[in-house]
Amino acid sequence: MKQYIIRRAGYSLLSLFLLSLTIFLFVRVTGDPIALLTEPGASQDDIEAMRHQFGLDQPLWMQYWHFVASFLTGDLGQSFYYRTPVLDLYFQRLPNSLLLAAVAMALSLLIGIPSGILAAVRVDRFWDSAGKIFALLGLSLPQFWVGLVLILVFSVYLGWLPSSGSGTFLHLLMPAFTLGWYFAAAHMRMTRSSMLEVLGSEYVKLARLKGLPESLVIGKHALKNALIPVITLAGINLVVMINVAVVVETVFAWPGIGRLLYEGVTFRDFPVVQAVVVIGGSMIILVNFLVDILYALIDPRIRLES
């Protein structure tokens, strides 16, 4: 078990290293940030001074080393654009992202779990097919398109909901739905398949043989078992929602972390992009690592494989 944990931790650190290196190189491919940060008529001296100030005059490997070393001490650097510590920016935006993710997650579970149960109980009948279409659309329609159509209908035609920004509950509805639909579809499919498996089990058969009403057979005996994998998936998805809701936050101008990332990319704000990607990546890698360990604790067969 100890060996298994060490090996998993090693994989996690390797993933993190590769992620940081990739994002470090990729942002630098997007172009020179100085061009966006200086006045059009700035002198060569000013440009050089700014380049030096941001450390962009150093060789690439030095820049990377600097990035990693300061990251490990908890210093994420200064934003080129806002001239404030990146960490402050991150924490400013975090509550908005948490709020959006929480509502979208609640929505995805409220839609996904009951419809997944319904689809499993009525397998191959009307509600199962309806659910399949709902899930197919949710998983395949691009979020920016869903967002734009919602804005068109509810803001432009009907005038019911604000098209962008934050502050009120009404602002939250469309972004949460757009973000939540995709995950509702994922949670629904997972609930359905896991429910189908459980419904075929002997203990569900015995529950029926005991003469329990179907509500107890499904709602008590089957559901609790079927939800275990759904909750695992939802846990991982929550981290994804918080950190990479880039498209949704951009379409609805929601001031969260996804939008911070989008701004960072547009302004070639290297420290912001690097920090957001590496923090988000770390969270996802950490959650996966914890899930791996939990599974090994639950299932002895996984432990033996190592």
Added chain:
Amino acid sequence: MSQEPLLSLEHLSAHYVSQQGTRVVRAVDDVTIRLGAGETLGIVGESGSGKSTLALTIMRLLPPAARIVGGRIMFEGKNLVDKPEAEMREVRGKRIAMILQDPMASLNPLFTIGNQVGEPLRVHEGATRANAWQRAIALLKSVRIASPQTRVAQYPHEMSGGMRQRIVGAIGISCEPRLLIADEPTTSLDLTIQAQYLNLLRELQREHGLALIFITHNLGIVAKMCDQLAVMYAGRVVEKGPVARIFNAPAHPYTKALLGSIPRMSDNRRQLTAIDGQPPDLSSLPAGCSFAPRCPAAFARCRAEAPPEFALDDGRTARCWLAAPGVAQSLDAQAAK
């Protein structure tokens, strides 16, 4: 058995029908069985002979693809086939209980033993949580589980296989049913535990006056446990009657072959006796008797026409032309010519 039997299956048939309706599997075909209160009936047959489907048919819990296509299930004077689902639920677990094959899988891993044992009491008798818990403890005691007060609060993974099967038994008798159907309840237990469990079932049967249907492929268990025996082959009961009579002089060649395939300690033969051939595909049964292709005694009529159930003098029935009145004599006569 002059008075009304507890359970009487009359020409009961249950078929699986494929979605297109093109393929019909006659899992239970024209089964007629009577069982008196407190009696024990053994049902034996190879895998796929329809034993378990028969049990689920009685419980009216067939899988969605299967349905009852004919016959009656008379239980305590009422026909279960006509009962609406809501009334059927009051029969399940309360009047008829069933024990499944796999004790390791039939308990829900996420609920305590007390919760699962007390559940039928709460549903059928409206017992309170506390009352159901107390009675669960008593039930665990009655299936000889040591320190039931601690066990009641534990989860299935903390029990051995033998204990779990006792717990499933406790669930079965919780509402004092009149009939308990046990579907190969000991196949997954080792031999000592098996013997203990069978004794336990017998004691429970005596204490509660239960009728017992014992589904098994183990003829040794039948000899030990059962008064009556029904032998199933390809969805049909080919022979039924008192166990001792059938064991002494099987009327159906299939029963004969089954009894002959039991290895005996005294046997010096190096090879086990097996029945030649394979059980038939239930979706395309032969025209005549379904055992005819494997039957050493088959003659022309067997392949042309399926035999009905013939009543024998000693209270047995057999679905075999050899048991038809006069056939044996005429065959002898033919052979003599």
